[in-house]
Amino acid sequence: MATEETGRTAARRRNLAEGKIDFTAMYATHDAFERDLRRLTGAVAEGRAQTPGVAAGWESFKHQLHIHHTAEDATLWPALRRKVTEPADVEVIDAMKREHGRIDPLLAQVDAGFASGDQGALSAAAAEAAQALGEHMAHEEAAALPLIEAHLTKAEWNEFPKHSRKINSLGRGLEFLPWMLDEADPELHRSAMRILPAPARVIYRRVMLPRYAGKAYWK
Numbered sequence: 011m012a013t014e015e016t017g018r019t020a021a022r023r024r025n026l027a028e029g030k031i032d033f034t035a036m037y038a039t040h041d042a043f044e045r046d047l048r049r050l051t052g053a054v055a056e057g058r059a060q061t062p063g064v065a066a067g068w069e070s071f072k073h074q075l076h077i078h079h080t081a082e083d084a085t086l087w088p089a090l091r092r093k094v095t096e097p098a099d100v101e102v103i104d105a106m107k108r109e110h111g112r113i114d115p116l117l118a119q120v121d122a123g124f125a126s127g128d129q130g131a132l133s134a135a136a137a138e139a140a141q142a143l144g145e146h147m148a149h150e151e152a153a154a155l156p157l158i159e160a161h162l163t164k165a166e167w168n169e170f171p172k173h174s175r176k177i178n179s180l181g182r183g184l185e186f187l188p189w190m191l192d193e194a195d196p197e198l199h200r201s202a203m204r205i206l207p208a209p210a211r212v213i214y215r216r217v218m219l220p221r222y223a224g225k226a227y228w229k
Contacts, residue, residue: 018148026201031159031167034201038190039078040147045193046071047140049228050120054133059124063229068124070227072117073182074189075143079110081174086158089169093161102153109146116142187214188222 022037046067053064087103094100116139123132158167175183191199203211 018151021151023197025155025159026197029159031155031162031164032201032205033155034198034205035171035190036155037151038194038198038202039074040151041194041198042190042192043071043075043078043147044140044144046228047136047143051133051136051140053228054129054136057129059129059132060127061229063226065124066225067227068120070185070189070225074186075113075117077174077178077182079113080177081170083107083110085169085173086154086162086167089162089166090154090157094157099157102157106146106150106154109142109149113139113142113146184218185222185225188218192222 022033025031025033026037050059050064050068050071053059053061058064087106090103091100094103116135119135120132120139123129123135126132178186187202191202194202206214
């Protein structure tokens, strides 16, 4: 496992240093999904799964994941499908869509565990969802993001965050950045802050962060 993580981290560093597409937000979002699933499994193990903060954190996670996958399915995979011709590359795109479809039923199993109060079922469902999503994101970073780097223009890539903002609500949109950067890797955090213009950094510190902290997710 350590080797896999080291390889994934090294690939991220190379891309951030050399790639034409800036995947900072993609990497940070993936880390945020993994962080929330660790918080879920930790809350279940500690017997805190039925607290309001955990329930709110789970709903926030599901919303952010829905926006993320919906925007990918609407923008990135169709744009790539129009450009790639190699069968192996086409299979990568098809796999991304299949994996998205596999995850939603696993989230429904977590919902069922919450509703039933069966801690054993909830624990098993949370672990299965965490494993499936973790494997999907690792696969995406290793196989799909290099295709994006090779075949899409910056303008085509930018359709992904634009679509994400379009389908998000205003309230959830204000939460996205602090949610994404909550416990973020310091290098990713610095990269994200460099992308933001100075006025946006002020809004982030004075409005977004306090608003997000007030939600007390996962507490």
